[in-house]
Amino acid sequence: xxxxxxxxxxxxxxxxxxxxxxxxxxxxxxxxxxxxxxxxxxxxxxxxxxxxxxxxxxxxxxxxxxxxxxxxxxxxxxxxxxxxxxxxxxxxxxxxxxxxxxxxxxxxxxxxxxxxxxxxxxxxxxxxxxxxxxxxxxxxxxxxxxxxxxxxxxxxxxxxxxxxxxxxxxxxxxxxxxxxxxxxxxxxxxxxxxxxxxxxxxxxxxxxxxxxxxxxxxxxxxxxxxxxxxxxxxxxxxxxxxxxxxxxxxxxxxxxxxxxxxxxxxxxxxxxxxxxxxxxxxxxxxxxxxxxxxxxxxxxxxxxxxxxxxxxxxxxxxxxxxxxxxxxxxxxxxxxxxxxxxxxxxxxxxxxxxxxxxxxxxxxxxxxxxxxxxxxxxxxxx
Amino acid sequence: xxxxxxxxxxxxxxxxxxxxxxxxxxxxxxxxxxxxxxxxxxxxxxxxxxxxxxxxxxxxxxxxxxxxxxxxxxxxxxxxxxxxxxxxxxxxxxxxxxxxxxxxxxxxxxxxxxxxxxxxxxxxxxxxxxxxxxxxxxxxxxxxxxxxxxxxxxxxxxxxxxxxxxxxxxxxxxxxxxxxxxxxxxxxxxxxxxxxxxxxxxxxxxxxxxxxxxxxxxxxxxxxxxxxxxxxxxxxxxxxxxxxxxxxxxxxxxxxxxxxxxxxxxxxxxxxxxxxxxxxxxxxxxxxxxxxxxxxxxxxxxxxxxxxxxxxxxxxxxxxxxxxxxxxxxxxxxxxxxxxxxxxxxxxxxxxxxxxxxxxxxxxxxxxxxxxxxxxxxxxxxxxxxxxxxxxxxxxxxxxxxxxxxxxxxxxxxxxxxxxxxxxxxxxxxxxxxxxxxxxxxxxxxxxxxxxxxxxxx
Amino acid sequence: xxxxxxxxxxxxxxxxxxxxxxxxxxxxxxxxxxxxxxxxxxxxxxxxxxxxxxxxxxxxxxxxxxxxxxxxxxxxxxxxxxxxxxxxxxxxxxxxxxxxxxxxxxxxxxxxxxxxx
Numbered sequence: 001x002x003x004x005x006x007x008x009x010x011x012x013x014x015x016x017x018x019x020x021x022x023x024x025x026x027x028x029x030x031x032x033x034x035x036x037x038x039x040x041x042x043x044x045x046x047x048x049x050x051x052x053x054x055x056x057x058x059x060x061x062x063x064x065x066x067x068x069x070x071x072x073x074x075x076x077x078x079x080x081x082x083x084x085x086x087x088x089x090x091x092x093x094x095x096x097x098x099x100x101x102x103x104x105x106x107x108x109x110x111x112x113x114x115x116x117x118x119x120x121x122x123x124x125x126x127x128x129x130x131x132x133x134x135x136x137x138x139x140x141x142x143x144x145x146x147x148x149x150x151x152x153x154x155x156x157x158x159x160x161x162x163x164x165x166x167x168x169x170x171x172x173x174x175x176x177x178x179x180x181x182x183x184x185x186x187x188x189x190x191x192x193x194x195x196x197x198x199x200x201x202x203x204x205x206x207x208x209x210x211x212x213x214x215x216x217x218x219x220x221x222x223x224x225x226x227x228x229x230x231x232x233x234x235x236x237x238x239x240x241x242x243x244x245x246x247x248x249x250x251x252x253x254x255x256x257x258x259x260x261x262x263x264x265x266x267x268x269x270x271x272x273x274x275x276x277x278x279x280x281x282x283x284x285x286x287x288x289x290x291x292x293x294x295x296x297x298x299x300x301x302x303x304x305x306x307x308x309x310x311x312x313x314x315x316x317x318x319x320x321x322x323x324x325x326x327x328x329x330x331x332x333x334x335x336x337x338x339x340x341x342x343x344x345x346x347x348x349x350x351x352x353x354x355x356x357x358x359x360x361x362x363x364x365x366x367x368x369x370x371x372x373x374x375x376x377x378x379x380x381x382x
Numbered sequence: 383x384x385x386x387x388x389x390x391x392x393x394x395x396x397x398x399x400x401x402x403x404x405x406x407x408x409x410x411x412x413x414x415x416x417x418x419x420x421x422x423x424x425x426x427x428x429x430x431x432x433x434x435x436x437x438x439x440x441x442x443x444x445x446x447x448x449x450x451x452x453x454x455x456x457x458x459x460x461x462x463x464x465x466x467x468x469x470x471x472x473x474x475x476x477x478x479x480x481x482x483x484x485x486x487x488x489x490x491x492x493x494x495x496x497x498x499x500x501x502x503x504x505x506x507x508x509x510x511x512x513x514x515x516x517x518x519x520x521x522x523x524x525x526x527x528x529x530x531x532x533x534x535x536x537x538x539x540x541x542x543x544x545x546x547x548x549x550x551x552x553x554x555x556x557x558x559x560x561x562x563x564x565x566x567x568x569x570x571x572x573x574x575x576x577x578x579x580x581x582x583x584x585x586x587x588x589x590x591x592x593x594x595x596x597x598x599x600x601x602x603x604x605x606x607x608x609x610x611x612x613x614x615x616x617x618x619x620x621x622x623x624x625x626x627x628x629x630x631x632x633x634x635x636x637x638x639x640x641x642x643x644x645x646x647x648x649x650x651x652x653x654x655x656x657x658x659x660x661x662x663x664x665x666x667x668x669x670x671x672x673x674x675x676x677x678x679x680x681x682x683x684x685x686x687x688x689x690x691x692x693x694x695x696x697x698x699x700x701x702x703x704x705x706x707x708x709x710x711x712x713x714x715x716x717x718x719x720x721x722x723x724x725x726x727x728x729x730x731x732x733x734x735x736x737x738x739x740x741x742x743x744x745x746x747x748x749x750x751x752x753x754x755x756x757x758x759x760x761x762x763x764x765x766x767x768x769x770x771x772x773x774x775x776x777x778x779x780x781x782x783x784x785x786x787x788x789x790x791x792x793x794x795x796x797x798x799x800x801x802x803x804x805x806x807x808x809x810x811x812x813x814x815x816x817x818x819x820x821x822x823x824x825x826x827x828x829x830x831x832x833x834x835x836x837x838x839x840x
Numbered sequence: 841x842x843x844x845x846x847x848x849x850x851x852x853x854x855x856x857x858x859x860x861x862x863x864x865x866x867x868x869x870x871x872x873x874x875x876x877x878x879x880x881x882x883x884x885x886x887x888x889x890x891x892x893x894x895x896x897x898x899x900x901x902x903x904x905x906x907x908x909x910x911x912x913x914x915x916x917x918x919x920x921x922x923x924x925x926x927x928x929x930x931x932x933x934x935x936x937x938x939x940x941x942x943x944x945x946x947x948x949x950x951x952x953x954x955x956x957x
Binding site: 418419420425432434436437440467500501510511512513514515516518519520522523524526527528529530531532533554555556617618636637647762763764765794795796799800830831833 | 844845846847848849850851852853854872874875876879882883887888889892894895897898899900901902903904905906907908909910912918920922924925927
């Protein structure tokens with residue numbers, strides 16, 4: 001099999017396929033983990049997920065907790081818990097409704113907590129916070145370390161990884177898929193496209209129009225600061241993703257869209273958006289006012305029209321599978337989605353449905369999934 | 383946040399930035415000149431407007447020359463903003479900076495990067511110890527505060543700046559314990575093919591020879607061809623050890639000043655994603671520019687040492703050339719007039735640069751001082767050693783950007799300034815490919831640090 | 841910790857008529873007006889400005905031009921200031937940064953902030 005895209009989804013899929021005895025080659029345009037997979041904020045979050053994503057996200061989380069055992073490296077995963085803050089009573093009410101809705105559906109992982117419980121978890125947060133939603137088994141990991149762990153584990157199982165090998169053309173000829181790269185043509189029976197922001201163009205080559213577009217998501221990282229916040233934080237009423245790594249640096253994001261130079265594969269920083277983000281942080285942690293921002297960057301990622309990824313077989317061509325368009329929330333999903341996709345490709349049974357992620361769901365003929373509670377601005381991204 | 387609109391934003395008030403700004407203003411353009419220091423001059427003319435006459439005299443005529451430039455700047459219509467730390471320049475010519483803790487933005491029609499040079503890293507054992515500084519740092523202390531080492535000092539490495547500092551110290555009555563020169567006699571032999579060109583630049587060559595002669599006649603211990611440099615000490619430097627011709631040497635001192643040449647400061651041109659090339663002679667990356675200093679990013683220009691090392695006089699001429707290019711781009715100058723005014727500048731520049739190939743060849747930094755042994759600290763901020771870097775390479779780390787992810791190399795406060803070239807060369811050597819192929823760190827804003835509070839506009 | 845100064849004014853320097861008073865780790869110092877904080881400390885016998893957050897190894901100014909970030913100190917409560925780029929001012933309170941244990945953190949000021957609009 002051939003996998004296009006050496007990000008977490010491509011490498012996880014390759015790893016799980018190889019574990020099942022399949023010979024896999026991965027083609028990566030730049031180097032593995034160069035874009036969204038390697039430069040995201042590292043959140044391992046089931047909190048606030050779209051209802052359709054929850055079963056897959058929960059199965060993935062189970063894999064995160066045993067990553068060291070399966071791939072031989074924990075990817076820097078810390079089960080710190082994730083907390084979404086409510087900054088006023090109206091937001092707390094929103095949180096309450098969300099938790100209640102999940103409970104009705106049988107999901108117990110999100111728990112509503114009050115102000116006192118928030119202060120116990122993060123004693124340093126500003127006192128206007130009134131409560132929030134807590135997920136204790138979520139956490140964070142180190143993105144590039146995780147991608148590298150999957151690459152090394154996959155290579156150990158015989159997966160061949162070709163870096164600096166961008167797929168320019170894909171075509172099916174007879175029973176074989178042929179992928180043209182500047183360095184030569186690769187062929188295989190089955191093709192998996194996990195090319196993130198670049199997957200849409202490849203899908204278009206087989207006549208599959210996917211309403212996805214690329215964006216540059218911004219993040220900033222600070223100088224080191226003494227430990228003050230163990231869990232990963234999000235906010236209900238504004239865009240925030242916030243975490244302190246073990247080395248003391250703080251990574252701040254939250255679906256901050258920068259500007260994008262797509263042909264150059266580059267996301268650029270838009271400073272006006274960063275000001276708002278910095279203010280959110282200093283509102284919540286006034287003592288960080290003098291903390292220096294060391295670096296700001298942007299990763300390139302694909303967003304779909306309905307904020308859900310595309311996972312599963314092509315409807316236009318045989319022996320072609322997709323896994324992309326995670327809308328800035330795909331890092332946590334990597335381990336589980338790779339496994340689930342490998343199972344699907346090999347015809348293994350799984351309880352987890354991928355129907356909501358079908359590539360043809362956007363077609364006029366098929367009805368769009370009913371929108372559920374998931375205010376996009378409040379979901380901390382990875 | 384205030385927004386200012388100008389024709390041209392110039393970054394850096396050194397030789398190139400000052401001369402370009404004055405020239406641009408003379409052509410009727412509205413110019414803002416942003417500089418991080420409290421007074422103009424850059425590093426070469428550091429503190430030139432503030433230095434007392436006695437200090438200017440001690441530093442020599444080359445330094446005093448900066449005064450003319452600074453006076454021209456003061457007499458011009460250029461809006462000079464001191465204490466301005468620029469933290470982002472965009473491809474759309476927007477410049478954002480911090481001044482007195484406040485964010486300011488300039489929207490310009492063209493930007494000139496005149497950010498000069500910085501000293502090449504000198505990674506040897508013990509180079510992080512207190513008491514070890516770059517020769518350039520010591521010279522800045524001399525220029526800006528009239529300070530020099532209180533006890534006999536050891537100068538180590540190679541290159542014109544090191545010898546100039548020695549000469550200035552002699553004039554100031556500062557005791558030099560030893561000059562530990564990494565240059566070998568055969569380096570002069572190796573550079574012989576450039577000697578003819580260098581002889582045509584006789585005034586420069588003679589100046590250098592005079593410096594060397596006065597150092598020798600002062601009776602200073604001068605070791606040549608020094609290898610295996612290392613600084614001894616646990617909490618601070620106590621000695622410099624090295625070998626000459628296989629014989630171990632040790633010079634006790636509390637103050638070691640290191641230097642092995644300067645390299646372009648490319649933080650801005652890199653952050654703008656301009657094309658850079660690896661200069662095989664100067665062993666560094668330089669931005670690729672046209673005859674007027676314009677990068678492959680339209681409207682962004684570079685002049686001075688930031689475009690490739692040429693020295694202060696060349697920088698001033700390049701600044702003027704860039705000014706002509708910018709003025710023509712902005713419709714202030716016809717092509718014919720631009721060419722007419724450029725011709726004498728180009729002649730002057732050519733004469734000025736004649737000495738360079740010779741200097742680059744003689745004083746090329748030694749490989750052992752660029753690609754150090756495993757135990758030597760490469761990234762001073764995150765404390766990543768050359769050995770750790772080589773381990774990353776074994777795990778598939780192909781370039782500096784992966785090195786950041788593998789072990790935080792280059793991720794500290796200096797953002798790779800102090801380790802970038804070393805990391806490139808260590809990885810290139812370990813992989814057996816060229817430094818140009820390995821490339822450099824992707825540089826991202828903020829180029830200068832900014833706090834969350836400042837960013838939030840508090 | 842003060843030792844014999846590593847740097848001193850050269851013989852031809854006219855001693856500065858204006859000085860400013862500041863403190864380094866609560867120790868009072870009198871230094872020439874107009875110098876950078878780093879220069880002022882070096883001539884006052886302070887040649888080690890901080891310990892690194894990674895291994896707590898001692899560091900001092902290396903480049904004096906804003907490139908190396910080795911001269912970071914806390915000034916008037918604000919950490920990580922580049923002392924080679926900042927001019928001394930009367931009454932400045934300067935502190936060394938002693939590795940990880942000295943990273944900024946003030947226990948939260950328990951206050952009810954306005955809910956941001």
